[in-house]
Amino acid sequence: MKYKPADHIQDLQYFGEFGGVNPSISDSSTYTFLSAKTMFDTFEGNAEGCYLYSRHSSPSNLYLGEALAAMEGTEAANVAASGMGAITSVLMQLCNAGDHIVCSRTVYGGTYAFLKNFAPKFGIETTFVDITKPEMVEAAVQKNTKVIYCESVSNPLLEIADLPVLARISKARDLKLVVDNTFSPLSLSPAKLGADVVIHSLTKFINGSSDTVGGVVCGTTEFINDLRNVNDGAAMLLGPTMDSLRAASILKNLRTLHIRMKQHSLNAMHLAQKFQENGFKTVYPGLESHPGHETFKKMMNESYGFGGMLTIDVGSLDKANELMELMQEKNLGYLAVSLGFYKTLFSAPGTSTSSEIPLEEQMEMGLSDGLIRFSIGLDNDISRTYERMKECMMKVGVLATEMV
Ligand code: PLP
Numbered sequence: 001m002k003y004k005p006a007d008h009i010q011d012l013q014y015f016g017e018f019g020g021v022n023p024s025i026s027d028s029s030t031y032t033f034l035s036a037k038t039m040f041d042t043f044e045g046n047a048e049g050c051y052l053y054s055r056h057s058s059p060s061n062l063y064l065g066e067a068l069a070a071m072e073g074t075e076a077a078n079v080a081a082s083g084m085g086a087i088t089s090v091l092m093q094l095c096n097a098g099d100h101i102v103c104s105r106t107v108y109g110g111t112y113a114f115l116k117n118f119a120p121k122f123g124i125e126t127t128f129v130d131i132t133k134p135e136m137v138e139a140a141v142q143k144n145t146k147v148i149y150c151e152s153v154s155n156p157l158l159e160i161a162d163l164p165v166l167a168r169i170s171k172a173r174d175l176k177l178v179v180d181n182t183f184s185p186l187s188l189s190p191a192k193l194g195a196d197v198v199i200h201s202l203t204k205f206i207n208g209s210s211d212t213v214g215g216v217v218c219g220t221t222e223f224i225n226d227l228r229n230v231n232d233g234a235a236m237l238l239g240p241t242m243d244s245l246r247a248a249s250i251l252k253n254l255r256t257l258h259i260r261m262k263q264h265s266l267n268a269m270h271l272a273q274k275f276q277e278n279g280f281k282t283v284y285p286g287l288e289s290h291p292g293h294e295t296f297k298k299m300m301n302e303s304y305g306f307g308g309m310l311t312i313d314v315g316s317l318d319k320a321n322e323l324m325e326l327m328q329e330k331n332l333g334y335l336a337v338s339l340g341f342y343k344t345l346f347s348a349p350g351t352s353t354s355s356e357i358p359l360e361e362q363m364e365m366g367l368s369d370g371l372i373r374f375s376i377g378l379d380n381d382i383s384r385t386y387e388r389m390k391e392c393m394m395k396v397g398v399l400a401t402e403m404v
Helices: 005-010 036-043 059-072 083-094 109-122 134-140 163-172 221-228 234-238 244-254 257-277 293-299 317-329 359-364 382-395
Strands: 076-080 100-104 125-129 145-151 176-180 197-201 215-219 281-283 309-313 345-347 371-375
Touching: 005 059, 059 076, 059 215, 059 244, 076 083, 076 221, 083 109, 083 145, 083 176, 083 197, 083 215, 083 221, 083 234, 100 109, 109 125, 125 134, 134 163, 145 163, 163 176, 215 221, 221 234, 257 281, 257 309, 257 371, 257 382, 317 345, 317 371, 317 382
Parallel strands: 100 125, 100 145, 145 176, 176 197
Antiparallel strands: 076 215, 197 215, 281 309, 309 371, 345 371
16 A cells, blocks of 8 residues: 555644643743753753753654654654755765765755855765756766755756655665655655655745745654764754744644645646646646656655646746736735745746856756746635636736637
C-alpha cells in the first residue's frame, strides 16, 4: 500500500497542561531546575524532557517538529524562524570550507543567492545543473561534493526532480540528498523516495494563512541533534529559532493541510487545463504536456493531486504586469509574492522572487519575462474565477476573443 503521510498527522493526539485539546503554549525563553546537576545534564543533552533555553528547544517547537516529522515520515524535525533559516543551517551543517554542492539551477532566488554569493565566503562552492538530467547531475559531482540539493517541484519553473534517481546517485557517492519540498507538501514525500533531509518553508502551504514566516528541517534523529548541538550545531549557533507562539499557531493550521492541498490541486488543475486550451504556454505538473508529468505521477501520493502552483507565459513583462494589476482590481487574487494562501497570489518571478538570478541565466533556464507564477487559492467556485480571469485576459489583449 502507498504511504499516506496525512494519516500520521491524524494520529497525533495532544493533551494540554490543563487537559486542553491543544498543547499549552510555552511562553518562556528560559527554564528553571530544582537541581543544578539536571541543568548540567540538560546542557549536555542528557536529560530527556527537560528544557534549558528556547533557542535550543521549547515544548511548542518540539510539538510542531514532531507533527512535521510525522508528515514527512522522518525520525525527527527541527523548526526554524524561516525557510531560509532552515536551508542555510542545513547547508552550513553538512559542508565545511573546501566542500562542494551540486544544486538545481532552478531553485528559489534566495537559495540561489545564498549558494552563489554567500556560501563561497566560507569556501563552499556550488555547481548549478539542470536537475531533470541525471547524467548532468552525476557529471557535476566532484571528489569534494557533499550535497545534492534540489526542490522537488522547482520555484518558479515547476521542474520535477526525479527523487529516486537522485537518491541513487547520492547514495552511490555517499552524498546527502537535500530536498526542499515547499511546493508539494503531502503530494510528494521526499524522505520516502530516498531524500536524506527534507526542508520546507512553512511560510507557504503548510501554514497557509500568510501571517508568518517559518521553516523546518526533517531528517534522522542524529542529524537533527547535530543541528541543535550546543558546541557545533548550525541551528543552535546561527540562531534561526522559531517563536513558540508561532509554532503553536502553525501546528493548528497544519491540521487542515490535507483538505487545503486537495482544493489547491483541484483548482489549479481546472485553471491549467483552461489556460492551456486558450493557447497559453502553461506549465502545471498535472498536465500531460509537462515534461515532468510522468515523473511526478510515479512519485506522488495520489489523493493530494499535483499541487497549487502553475505558470503561464503572456509574452511580455508589460502584459504580465497589466494583467496582474487588473486581476487584483477584479478581486481574483493578490499581486504578491509567496504562495499557499486561500486567495490566489500572482507575481512575475523574473522581477521578483527570482530577481537574484542574473538575466542571462534566467533566459538560459527558460525564465521568460512574460511568465506569471500563480499560487492558486481555495476558491469554492473555480469556474467563475476562470470566467473572470478570461475577461481580464481579453481586456489586456493577451487572449483573442476568437480563442474563447
Ligand atoms: N524555498 C522555496 C521553494 C521558497 O519558495 C522560499 C520562499 O519563497 C523559500 C524556500 C524561503 O522561505 P522563507 O521565505 O520562509 O525563508
